[in-house]
Amino acid sequence: MSNAERLSHKVLIPEIRIKNRIKELSQQINYDYQDKELVIVCVLKGSFIFFADLIRELEVPLSCEFLGLSSYGGKMETSGEVKVTLDITEPLKGKNVLIVEDIVDSGLTLQYMLNMLRARQPGSLRVCALLHKPDAMKVKLDIDYLGFKIGNEFVVGYGVDYQERLRCLPYIGIVEKEH
């Protein structure tokens, strides 16, 4: 699909379901991290909207960090090659770190990230992901806080793009090629 082609899409997860699920996830996170401080890591670019909505429901003291990773190179399938485009600035040693990811698909990006951050010796390291495609997983990983399990369809919206397009949809949609 070239960037000039028109993309249509249909709604997979409506805005209200995302909103409600974020309330549930944040209640769990607030409970698990009560009396603790959190370093919460937004994985760019896809999780920035999820991250912004999630942190506004959190009541624990936190600092925000941003980690830029790119793995797809504009394609619809993972290459398995992960490139760090922006690194966290804060030392993580002994800290409670929570990674906020948009989608765990093959799991290769998350595996790379976990190895990279574990080497910085955080006190704890957990993962919160909005979406998970269990049938696509190539590695065994635990997701501590998960929004929704979905099938192997290619999704967009709510921060998630296809070649930088459709990121701003307020819901999660499935791409359908028009031309």
Ligand code: IMP
């Ligand atoms: P993984 O390494 O295969 O788990 O891929 C993870 C990353 O690929 C996610 O953080 C997304 O940025 C991207 N990705 C995976 N599935 C989709 C999709 O359906 N739409 C858009 N991006 C996706």
